[in-house]
Amino acid sequence: xxxxSKILAGFLATIICLSLTVGTALASTDQLPYDxxxxxxxxxxxxxxxxxxxxxxxxxxxxxxxxxxxxDITITGKASFDLEFIYNSDAGWLPVMQKGESVDGExxxxxxxxxxxxxxxxxxVNLQNKSEGPLQVTKMEFKDEAGNVLLTVGGDSEAAAxxxxxxxxxxxxxxxxxxxxxxxxxxxxxxxxxxx
Numbered sequence: 001x002x003x004x005s006k007i008l009a010g011f012l013a014t015i016i017c018l019s020l021t022v023g024t025a026l027a028s029t030d031q032l033p034y035d036x037x038x039x040x041x042x043x044x045x046x047x048x049x050x051x052x053x054x055x056x057x058x059x060x061x062x063x064x065x066x067x068x069x070x071x072d073i074t075i076t077g078k079a080s081f082d083l084e085f086i087y088n089s090d091a092g093w094l095p096v097m098q099k100g101e102s103v104d105g106e107x108x109x110x111x112x113x114x115x116x117x118x119x120x121x122x123x124x125v126n127l128q129n130k131s132e133g134p135l136q137v138t139k140m141e142f143k144d145e146a147g148n149v150l151l152t153v154g155g156d157s158e159a160a161a162x163x164x165x166x167x168x169x170x171x172x173x174x175x176x177x178x179x180x181x182x183x184x185x186x187x188x189x190x191x192x193x194x195x196x
Contacts, residue, residue: 030057032154033138036077040132046086046124048137050153054120064142064150068115071123072141074154076106079133085111086124103135113142 029049036042052060052068073085080102086095096111115121125137139154 036135044126048125052121065115065121074139077135081127081130084126088122089118
């Protein structure tokens with residue numbers, strides 16, 4: 001294999017790694033709003049997964065989890081779908097399915113969640129058997145027994161903030177791989193000139 005082919009293969013591998021790393025970092029399931037593709041019958045796999053307490057990317061704390069008794073899920077768009085809500089905690093995986101739902105504008109769904117005494121507490125949303133059209137999970141509000149909002153995930157202010165600046169890890173990774181690709185390319189040019 002000639003040096004030129006090795007350099008080209010290494011450069012292409014760097015570009016592929018860069019695109020995969022940035023794509024993975026952007027595909028977080030706890031960032032709202034979550035947009036579904038407009039095509040009908042899109043496959044779902046725990047599309048929105050918000051963790052109040054437990055492992056991974058936690059958005060709340062023990063006090064919020066223990067006081068949570070329900071969650072309001074705001075869905076916007078114009079499509080029909082089957083709504084699956086899963087409450088996952090120490091008590092286990094508790095799914096609730098509502099078939100034949102539809103949205104034309106905005107609709108809020110309320111589901112019970114009892115986080116009292118839990119060491120982990122998560123809410124999962126899947127919109128299955130979707131018809132063609134726009135559909136988005138825009139906000140989740142976790143509420144106490146009196147209906148007071150304890151934690152809001154998503155909404156206009158959070159969406160504006162997430163659109164205005166990328167996450168630090170995405171920028172750092174992109175800069176790291178971008179500088180690496182530039183250095184690799186510069187080395188390839190210098191080697192090419194040295195051969196000539």
